[in-house]
């Protein structure tokens with residue numbers, strides 16, 4: 242598919258996996274024409290993850306302006322900031338830094354060099370972001386790939402017994418730990434999942450733009466299906482998580498400097514491979530504002 246972006250045509254090239262498409266023929270610094278903006282939002286709805294290559298040298302302001310094509314921006318909540326998301330460097334409040342780089346013995350961003358488990362960004366708040374937009378500024382020579390899983394497809398292919406058991410359930414999305422398992426400052430450690438701090442969201446959510454249903458699991462650690470006996474909650478959650486992470490729903494992205502990847506948190510989870518902490522990885526992330534999941 243092509244559509245005009247100013248004078249340039251846009252090409253949408255699907256990854257061939259369960260989700261994701263590369264958008265070619267666009268310089269994200271130029272404001273897209275109304276038709277091109279519409280084509281980009283349509284491609285996002287259809288493919289859930291969009292990749293834009295070759296966008297080196299982008300400023301934070303340009304990244305913010307580009308993200309606005311997909312909706313108003315959402316700042317990171319305080320608990321993200323105290324977990325290191327963008328707090329130690331001079332960036333606008335809409336930008337969070339994901340990095341292992343240290344300056345004067347302090348990490349400039351969040352998540353370090355470790356593995357980040359499958360999760361949905363900021364799902365522990367009541368109105369989590371609709372989308373996240375991650376811009377690769379420095380990439381290590383190996384590791385640090387990011388995988389995405391299609392949660393519409395995960396629900397569509399779920400066995401009917403599990404789907405039936407959770408169709409009206411809500412799940413608590415833990416606020417106490419980051420996706421690498423680090424404790425957030427000021428949030429007590431969880432000793433009983435029935436007391437896990439964080440928003441309680443429906444396990445089956447409806448995408449507000451397409452009406453399609455998706456599994457919404459958020460984060461596995463300290464999760465609890467509200468009101469379920471703990472053993473039964475664990476059994477069902479294990480089943481749901483194993484199924485959601487099945488490779489048939491997944492696309493893995495190998496980063497290059499200058500890549501922008503935009504994903505839809507309402508229908509996608511992601512995870513990141515670890516990488517050698519002696520190498521550098523620097524990403525800037527913006528969030529598209531979301532509403533309350535239903």
Ligand code: SIN
Pocket residue numbers: 339352357362373385386387420511512513524526
């Ligand atoms: C994130 O979880 O938002 C960051 C993913 C990544 O570092 O690739």
